Amino acid sequence: SAVISQKPSRDICQRGTSLTIQCQVDSQVTMMFWYRQQPGQSLTLIATANQGSEATYESGFVIDKFPISRPNLTFSTLTVSNMSPEDSSIYLCSVESPGEAFFGPGTRLTVL
Amino acid sequence: QQQVKQSPQSLIVQKGGISIINCAYENTAFDYFPWYQQFPGKGPALLIAIRPDVSEKKEGRFTISFNKSAKQFSLHIMDSQPGDSATYFCAVTGGSQGNLIFGKGTKLSVKP
Numbered sequence: 272s273a274v275i276s277q278k279p280s281r282d283i284c285q286r287g288t289s290l291t292i293q294c295q296v297d298s299q300v301t302m303m304f305w306y307r308q309q310p311g312q313s314l315t316l317i318a319t320a321n322q323g324s325e326a327t328y329e330s331g332f333v334i335d336k337f338p339i340s341r342p343n344l345t346f347s348t349l350t351v352s353n354m355s356p357e358d359s360s361i362y363l364c365s366v367e368s369p370g371e372a373f374f375g376p377g378t379r380l381t382v383l
Numbered sequence: 384q385q386q387v388k389q390s391p392q393s394l395i396v397q398k399g400g401i402s403i404i405n406c407a408y409e410n411t412a413f414d415y416f417p418w419y420q421q422f423p424g425k426g427p428a429l430l431i432a433i434r435p436d437v438s439e440k441k442e443g444r445f446t447i448s449f450n451k452s453a454k455q456f457s458l459h460i461m462d463s464q465p466g467d468s469a470t471y472f473c474a475v476t477g478g479s480q481g482n483l484i485f486g487k488g489t490k491l492s493v494k495p
Contacts, residue, residue, distance in 0.1 A: 275426075304482055313472060313487045314427070363426050371417070372474075372483055374426030 273298055273366050275375035283381045284354055291350045292378045294364035299344035304365040305337070308377070314363065320347045354382045386410060387475050389486025396493050402460040404489045406473035409454065414477035416449065418458045419485075421470045430471070431458070463493045 274297040284290050294303065305317040317337055318328040326339040340348045351358050361377040387408045396402045406416075417432035433440045433447040433456065440447045446459040460467055470490050474483040 302481075314483075314485045316482055319482065365426075367482070371429050371432070374428070376424075376426050379424075 272371075273300065273368065273373040275364060275366065275373055277362075277364060277375040277378050279378060280376065281379040281381075283383060285383055286355055288354055289350055289352045290354065290380060291348050292362050292364075292380075294347045294349070294375055296345045296366055300366040300368075301344070302367065303341065303347045304367070304372075305339065305347075305349045306363045306365060306374075308361040308363060310360070317349070317362075351380065354380075356382045358382050386484050387473060387486045389473050389489060391489060392487065393490045394492070396460075396463045396491065398463065398465060398493055398495050400463050400493075402463045402467065402491055402493070403457055404471055404473070404491070405455065405457045406475075406486050407453075407455045408475050410475070410477075411454065412477055413475040415475070416447070416456045417474050417483070418445075418447065419472045419474060421472065421488075427472060460491075463491075465493045465495050467491060468493050 276295045278293045303320045306314040307317050308314050316329050317332045318326045320326045320339045320341040322341045322344050336352055338350045359382045361379050363377045364375045365372050389406045418430045419427035420430045421427040431442050431445045433449050435451050438449050444461045449456045470488045472488045473486040476483045
């Protein structure tokens with residue numbers, strides 16, 4: 272199993288600012304995933320972050336809006352840039368091992 | 384195109400009753416079918432999962448039924464308890480799909 276922590280757990284931000292979310296895993300993993308969960312909705316994959324290479328973004332998500340860093344095998348950050356109220360969501364990081372995906376507790380972001 | 388369709392969107396069950404949530408998928412290359420449970424303010428946690436080589440898997444009060452020919456799988460919660468009240472997501476992955484694709488979720492409320 273993997274234990275994942277995220278910081279911050281929640282934040283309220285002003286329109287036009289940026290927030291960086293940190294994800295720490297208690298073991299080394301090759302791939303880390305960032306998801307967005309809008310209020311009352313399902314999970315949508317934003318991007319896959321591999322250590323040592325550029326993140327791979329899903330359709331509808333771009334690096335300028337959601338830059339990702341992956342400096343080592345246990346840590347990643349997701350930045351939500353130039354925020355608007357539509358970015359209000361829960362952001363979750365995830366890692367996968369054979370047969371299971373593990374999720375962090377999420378970061379609840381509210382943009383005013 | 385939605386690759387996995389989950390129903391119902393919400394479900395109210397009396398304590399002791401059976402909760403049934405269904406999912407249907409399109410891609411026959413999928414080979415891993417997990418169910419995740421999410422409580423408010425928490426990340427999703429794996430509840431139970433099945434691979435297509437079996438038609439049913441049971442873990443305690445939770446059972447997955449899998450119908451490969453119909454491309455459907457369902458979660459059955461026997462003797463439902465108020466503590467089971469949560470949102471449940473089915474997911475699929477496999478083939479060329481490297482990450483989980485989630486259904487839209489079912490909000491289960493178990494009434495005492």
